[in-house]
Amino acid sequence: MSSVRLSSPLKIEDYLESVTTSNQFAGSAEQLFTLKLGLFGEVGELYAGIKKARRDALTDAEARVAAEEVGDALWYLLAIALHQNVDAKALVASALKEIAKILNVSAPRRSTAQASFRQIVGFVNAHASPGAIKEVEAFQRLAARVGLLVSSPRSQAGQLAEVLADLALLAHALSLDLEEIAAENIAKTNARWPKGAGAVTPLFDSSCKPGEQLPRKLWVRFEEKRVKDVAYVYISVNGINVGDRLTDNSHEPDDYRFHDVFHLAYAAYLGWSPVLRALLKKKRKSSDVLDENEDGARAIITEEGISTWMFNVAREHLFLNVTQDKFPYALLKQIRALVKGYEVDKCQPWEWARAILKGFEVFRQLKKARGGYVVADLDAREITYKGLKEINERIEYKEIRRKPRKSKATKRVQPIRGRVPLI
Incomplete structure (x- = not known):
């Protein structure tokens, strides 16, 4: 037992x-x-x-x-x-x-x-x-x-x-x-409810090749535009456009088009996001087991499912005024059941509560400002919000986008176009 x-x-x-x-x-x-x-x-x-x-x-x-x-x-x-x-x-x-x-x-x-x-x-x-x-x-x-x-x-x-x-x-x-x-x-x-701050679960891809690790710093720009009375959100990561423009995909407008912030929160606080790996082409191809079982379609669908489910649970209040220690334990138990067998199963319930609440905290800021930057720092294990006018991309991206030394193996990074298919 x-x-x-x-x-x-x-x-x-x-x-x-x-x-x-x-x-x-x-x-x-x-x-x-x-x-x-x-x-x-x-x-x-x-x-x-x-x-x-x-x-x-x-x-x-x-x-x-x-x-x-x-x-x-x-x-x-x-x-x-x-x-x-x-x-x-x-x-x-x-x-x-x-x-x-x-x-x-x-x-x-x-x-x-x-x-x-x-x-x-x-x-x-x-x-x-x-x-x-x-x-x-x-x-x-x-x-x-x-x-x-x-x-x-x-x-x-x-x-x-x-x-x-x-x-x-x-x-x-x-x-x-x-x-x-x-x-x-x-x-x-x-x-x-750990004593003190609690020990975070180490990043799952720490021992992987650099090219197969989630970027440790992500500057993600969420910009809302209207096209023929339809609101779309366009996303760029570290200055590179990624994915298709997003709508709410709902009869009732609810701003779910900003939901990629949840994936950023999972990446920062849990070290896990098959969705971001697919978008950023960071799947761990050197390992057939990780590529298929941790970064594959089923894992992506699981993460998207959790994101949608949590949004539906919090649709009316968006977890406003909910603290980490008061987050419903029943929800955490069900999430743990959903991710059983995946690497993220190692993360503790309090880490999930923090990731979800921090994601919704920044979601509320994006919703209010109708866009902005979400800065995900995987080393610091946090995400923060910045207004669209607060960021000078040339300065902030300078270190991130610094060109590596030229070598025969160096290839020009192409923009990622189109949302990576889930299946």
């Missing part, structure tokens, strides 16, 4: 530290009630995910879904415990007593060791005989207790311990390991 393998026990305190970092509800007046509703919702999603399966019938995919939902429920439960200042050792001790009561075995003596998930998992594994924990019964008990927890004015330590015991028993009934689930949940939350 899990890709995480732990050499030492995962301490509850370490998990609580991760909860503190990733808690986006901290400081709000309704924090406790919101956390309770989150727990209630996750238990409901867990049931929806496994209601048609039984322990022995869970596929790998269903097991991963169940494990993630149990992990999310665990996060909310321990966030509530943290909010209520419940002692970790006391919580685990009470949970073990509750497990012993349900399994009708003797409760363990109070441990002097640090509280860990392994204590809970080990006790359940040692005392739960095959078939002793019924999945349906475990879930019914969990649902009932979570309902009581949500309806209580305050969360008592005993209630939290009971729900922790129920999660451990349900995980066992589903042939899942609660410690591995907790470790996966930490990895998930750290990927979404």
Whole structure:
């Protein structure tokens, strides 16, 4: 089930530290009630995910879904415990007593060791005989207790311990390991809400030939012109015209003709854009595998699909006032599913959130000014907007367009004409 393998026990305190970092509800007046509703919702999603399966019938995919939902429920439960200042050792001790009561075995003596998930998992594994924990019964008990927890004015330590015991028993009934689930949940939350600035994923083409790397600096001019009452956007990259003139391709005008800024954002913040590789003729032809699988038609269609989908999601608000830490996680999960198997799958959810929001930030500027320059700096991992009158192309392009030393192998760069076909 899990890709995480732990050499030492995962301490509850370490998990609580991760909860503190990733808690986006901290400081709000309704924090406790919101956390309770989150727990209630996750238990409901867990049931929806496994209601048609039984322990022995869970596929790998269903097991991963169940494990993630149990992990999310665990996060909310321990966030509530943290909010209520419940002692970790006391919580685990009470949970073990509750497990012993349900399994009708003797409760363990109070441990002097640090509280860990392994204590809970080990006790359940040692005392739960095959078939002793019924999945349906475990879930019914969990649902009932979570309902009581949500309806209580305050969360008592005993209630939290009971729900922790129920999660451990349900995980066992589903042939899942609660410690591995907790470790996966930490990895998930750290990927979404990293400590500090977060380490960016290295550019994917760093080891490729210079001619097959995306340019590290791109000055992209977006200029809007009208032809017979139809608005078109013309694009040039580092002074060279690229692609066909673009319209919105929509019955309702929505300025999607400026959407190439999204591809620039993906290139700058993710180091990935099969669309730009095609436009700039930077496909990695020296590698048949990369050329076909990473830079080919399917990858291009995937990127264009994500661009269009995100635009449709944000059509009304264009992600105005949406911060990186508040970007909908459900969207990030679906994006990760779409790019699974591609090199960009290595990028973390927070990197996707940043790329999308930065792209829309500059899109809003282009839309307002009806054009401008987008400067993409892949080394600095950023894109910025400049007005059409702010740039002196002769000065700005001087370094970029400096002629290389003459050699027999040097060829004159021809302008790229026409949008590169997707298929």
